[in-house]
Amino acid sequence: MVIVVAKVIVVYESKYGNTKPVAETITEGMSKSEGIETVIKELTDVDPNKITDYDAILIGSPNHYGGPTKGIKEFIERLGKLHLEGKLYAVFDTYLGKKSDYFFERAVKKMEKTINEKVPALKQIASGLSIKVQGMKGPIMEGELPKCKEFGKKIAIQLKA
Numbered sequence: 001m002v003i004v005v006a007k008v009i010v011v012y013e014s015k016y017g018n019t020k021p022v023a024e025t026i027t028e029g030m031s032k033s034e035g036i037e038t039v040i041k042e043l044t045d046v047d048p049n050k051i052t053d054y055d056a057i058l059i060g061s062p063n064h065y066g067g068p069t070k071g072i073k074e075f076i077e078r079l080g081k082l083h084l085e086g087k088l089y090a091v092f093d094t095y096l097g098k099k100s101d102y103f104f105e106r107a108v109k110k111m112e113k114t115i116n117e118k119v120p121a122l123k124q125i126a127s128g129l130s131i132k133v134q135g136m137k138g139p140i141m142e143g144e145l146p147k148c149k150e151f152g153k154k155i156a157i158q159l160k161a
């Protein structure tokens with residue numbers, strides 16, 4: 001029998017389908033670890049009131065105009081109305097990184113700032129992950145997906161610590 005140590009929900013938005021495999025690979029990285037139960041959901045399928053059922057929440061967004069999508073911003077603000085004391089979070093984004101790294105971690109940092117301000121009950125489990133895509137519609141750049149798996153593994157280790 002496997003004893004569940006932590007339940008994690010991964011919530012993401014993905015306009016062109018690149019943030020989705022990032023979310024899936026992070027989830028795969030976590031679920032390899034015994035005792036970590038994962039659920040992955042697109043933002044439109046999430047009932048914010050059910051977030052309290054989980055020990056940790058991971059939030060992912062494509063970079064839109066230097067920050068997370070409007071939907072993810074609104075979702076984070078709604079989390080502020082819930083009782084999330086003792087729960088953990090981490091965030092991830094995808095950004096256009098072919099020409100420069102100007103947008104590296106921009107959406108991640110904005111999400112972290114908003115969560116720290118508006119949802120202070122949530123404690124950060126790991127520094128956010130920022131993944132490069134080649135063009136507006138992708139694809140994800142080579143060498144980026146393995147980082148997602150490592151990120152998932154790292155979070156699982158933290159949750160079990």
Ligand SMILES: Cc1cc2nc3c(=O)[nH]c(=O)nc-3n(C[C@H](O)[C@H](O)[C@H](O)COP(=O)(O)O)c2cc1C
Binds near residue numbers: 019020136
């Ligand atoms: C409306 C819009 C605004 C965007 N603004 C930025 C931006 O400011 N910086 C950036 O790096 N990428 C920007 N992008 C590119 C997205 O980051 C890229 O399309 C996304 O990472 C792909 O993820 P998805 O397939 O999950 O939607 C923008 C994309 C859209 C649709």
